[in-house]
Amino acid sequence: MRRGRLLACVCMLGIFAAALVTSLSYSLSDALGPGPGFFPFWLSLLGAALTVALLVEIARSHDVATASILPSQQAAWQAGGVLIALAAAAALLEPLGFRLTMLLFIAGLLFALGARSPSAILLTALAGSFGVFHVFFYWLKVPLPIGALGL
Amino acid sequence: MDTFQHLLSGLTAATSLQNLGFALIGCFLGTLIGVLPGLGPAAGTAILIPLTFTLDPIGALIMLSAIYYGAMYGGTITSVLINVPGEAASVVTCFDGYQMAKQGRGGTALGIAAIGSFVGGIAATVALIVVAPPLARIALSFGPPEFFALMVLGLCLITGLAGQSLLTGLLMTVLGLLIAMVGIDPVRGAPRFTFGIPSLYDGVGFIPVVMGLFGIAEILLTVEAPYREVVKTKLTSLLPSREEWRRSFGAIARGTGVGFFLGLIPGVGAIIPTFVAYVFEKRLSKTPEQFGRGAIEGVAAPETANNAYANAAMIPLLTLGIPSSPTIAVLMGAFIINGLTPGPFLFGTVYTHKYKPRSRTKRGSSPNTILRTFE
Numbered sequence: 001m002r003r004g005r006l007l008a009c010v011c012m013l014g015i016f017a018a019a020l021v022t023s024l025s026y027s028l029s030d031a032l033g034p035g036p037g038f039f040p041f042w043l044s045l046l047g048a049a050l051t052v053a054l055l056v057e058i059a060r061s062h063d064v065a066t067a068s069i070l071p072s073q074q075a076a077w078q079a080g081g082v083l084i085a086l087a088a089a090a091a092l093l094e095p096l097g098f099r100l101t102m103l104l105f106i107a108g109l110l111f112a113l114g115a116r117s118p119s120a121i122l123l124t125a126l127a128g129s130f131g132v133f134h135v136f137f138y139w140l141k142v143p144l145p146i147g148a149l150g151l
Numbered sequence: 152m153d154t155f156q157h158l159l160s161g162l163t164a165a166t167s168l169q170n171l172g173f174a175l176i177g178c179f180l181g182t183l184i185g186v187l188p189g190l191g192p193a194a195g196t197a198i199l200i201p202l203t204f205t206l207d208p209i210g211a212l213i214m215l216s217a218i219y220y221g222a223m224y225g226g227t228i229t230s231v232l233i234n235v236p237g238e239a240a241s242v243v244t245c246f247d248g249y250q251m252a253k254q255g256r257g258g259t260a261l262g263i264a265a266i267g268s269f270v271g272g273i274a275a276t277v278a279l280i281v282v283a284p285p286l287a288r289i290a291l292s293f294g295p296p297e298f299f300a301l302m303v304l305g306l307c308l309i310t311g312l313a314g315q316s317l318l319t320g321l322l323m324t325v326l327g328l329l330i331a332m333v334g335i336d337p338v339r340g341a342p343r344f345t346f347g348i349p350s351l352y353d354g355v356g357f358i359p360v361v362m363g364l365f366g367i368a369e370i371l372l373t374v375e376a377p378y379r380e381v382v383k384t385k386l387t388s389l390l391p392s393r394e395e396w397r398r399s400f401g402a403i404a405r406g407t408g409v410g411f412f413l414g415l416i417p418g419v420g421a422i423i424p425t426f427v428a429y430v431f432e433k434r435l436s437k438t439p440e441q442f443g444r445g446a447i448e449g450v451a452a453p454e455t456a457n458n459a460y461a462n463a464a465m466i467p468l469l470t471l472g473i474p475s476s477p478t479i480a481v482l483m484g485a486f487i488i489n490g491l492t493p494g495p496f497l498f499g500t501v502y503t504h505k506y507k508p509r510s511r512t513k514r515g516s517s518p519n520t521i522l523r524t525f526e
Contacts, residue, residue: 012322019329019344026343036336036343040329047325054318079371086367 005058012051020044078112085109097147102129158280164209173210177217184218185225185238192222192238192421193478200485211489215482220272222478223421223461227264227454231257240421240457243429247442247449260450262389263399267455271407275462278411330355395447402432402448406455413456414463420476421460428456468493 023044026037089105096104107125115121137144164170184195199218203211226241231248244264251260306324333344334354345351391399406428413424432452433442442449464475472493474480483493 012326015326016329022344026341030339032338034338036339036341040332040343043325043329043332047322047329050318050322050325054322057318082371083367 002058002061006055009051009055009058013048013055016044016047016051020048081112082109085112093145095147097149097151098144099129099133099151100147100149101145102132165213170210170213173206173214174217177214178221181218181221181223182225182228183221185222185241186228192219193476193481195222196478196481196485200481200488203485203489206489208489208491212486212491215485215489219478219482220268220458220461223457224265224268224454227268228261231260231264231450238421240425240453240460242422243425243453244450246429247444247446250443250445251447251450254445256388256445256447258388259391259395259447263391263395263447263451264454265389266391267399267403267406267451268458270403271410271455271457271459272462274407275411275414275459279462279466330360391447399447399451401435402428402452403455405431405435406452407459409452410456410459410461411463414460414475415466416475419460421457421464421478424456424460425453428452 019040023037023040026040027035028037028041029035085105085108089101092101103125106128107121110121110124115124133144165174180199181192181195184192184199196215196218200215203214206214222238223240226236226238227244227248230236230241230244231252234245234249236242236245248257248260248264251257306328331354333351335341335345335352336343342352409428409431410424413419413427429442429449429452432448433439436442436446436448438446464479467473467475468479468483472483474483486493
């Protein structure tokens with residue numbers, strides 16, 4: 001638990017440090033008052049200070065809990081796979097179209113989550129792709145992406 | 152006395168079979184919008200506006216309002232059952248609603264949310280009729296200092312919600328504010344943290360953030376523990392027990408007050424009333440440690456405030472023409488499209504238009520032409 005919190009704090013510190021450096025490229029103040037960089041700068045500084053305070057608090061704590069917030073190696077691979085699949089689906093939405101992309105994504109996601117019934121996977125994927133497309137595109141007149149294959 | 156005569160005339164028009172049908176369809180579609188994560192009431196109402204083009208103005212107004220209120224409730228269903236808020240105002244319902252579902256009390260959570268929404272909505276509507284003009288005048292007097300104080304209050308409340316660690320709460324508040332810095336600086340017009348990406352010029356949308364925090368997190372947790380126990384809830388037991396009624400009564404009453412008052416203030420949005428109602432209940436509760444672990448007050452109060460807000464937010468719109476939230480702004484556009492111009496004219500000139508059945512106005516007429524039609 002402690003290791004996970006420390007890792008999260010280091011990540012947060014990285015985010016605030018990057019924001020702090022970036023905010024310095026904007027003007028902090030001008031003749032009219034606070035500039036575009038004023039709030040980002042002070043927020044980043046405050047965030048970094050709070051993160052350091054949290055780090056100190058965690059370091060001083062005597063956390064003896066055995067539970068870990070870090071996932072197992074297999075779970076980490078699966079989670080990474082899902083995130084990559086989400087990014088791929090977002091990228092393929094325009095070229096492949098909504099129906100085909102969602103059909104592949106939902107089927108793949110269900111399989112990754114442990115579903116093994118081909119009929120259940122197929123029916124859910126069809127409902128989530130072609131079914132949703134039909135309702136929104138034809139009934140509600142919401143324009144959804146149609147790919148190069150006409151799907 | 153005139154007010155009640157107008158109210159009775161309105162009820163007569165609204166309770167026709169056709170208009171009740173429009174209300175039913177609107178509620179169904181609105182609930183569907185609320186259930187779908189990522190499709191909020193504003194976007195959903197905008198999508199469904201064309202459906203009302205073929206209706207007469209009274210039917211269109213009823214259907215659009217029903218879509219709005221349905222969407223406000225629909226988000227509760229996914230919040231309770233799968234811990235994914237269907238829309239922003241339902242975020243706080245996840246805290247206790249999902250815990251209740253895990254304890255087999257999902258039906259009760261949905262039931263008390265529906266009852267609270269109904270009570271809050273009806274009470275706010277009655278209050279709207281009685282006290283709309285004076286309260287709208289007070290809300291209009293809010294200036295920048297009052298808005299600043301209100302925002303500070305909201306941030307303090309969110310920090311207070313963080314639980315045991317105040318430091319973590321403050322840290323997350325600062326991170327949220329930093330994310331809100333992405334986009335064009337509203338004062339100077341200079342881009343911040345956009346890295347040359349045009350789609351970041353409008354900032355980071357609330358729905359993508361919520362979907363990332365709740366939806367993606369839920370997917371990743373599912374991946375991590377693919378064989379964890381699926382939440383099974385008895386949806387047949389929708390009514391709360393006697394003890395739950397007793398605990399919810401005060402929460403519903405206070406949620407109505409909180410939602411109604413904050414609904415009068417333009418710009419507050421639907422999220423703050425739910426959080427304020429939740430924190431209010433937690434502070435008043437004799438057992439605050441139960442909040443976040445399935446306390447029924449944690450569902451009743453924010454859900455009631457949610458719908459009381461939705462009704463009260465109509466006051467600045469209908470009396471002054473000021474939309475309180477993005478969804479109300481969309482509704483305002485829909486009203487204008489359907490020949491109703493929200494604002495003082497609506498109550499002064501268009502009473503007959505609102506309550507008397509009449510022949511259809513030519514679509515596309517200017518507001519002035521429409522007003523002259525009904526004078």
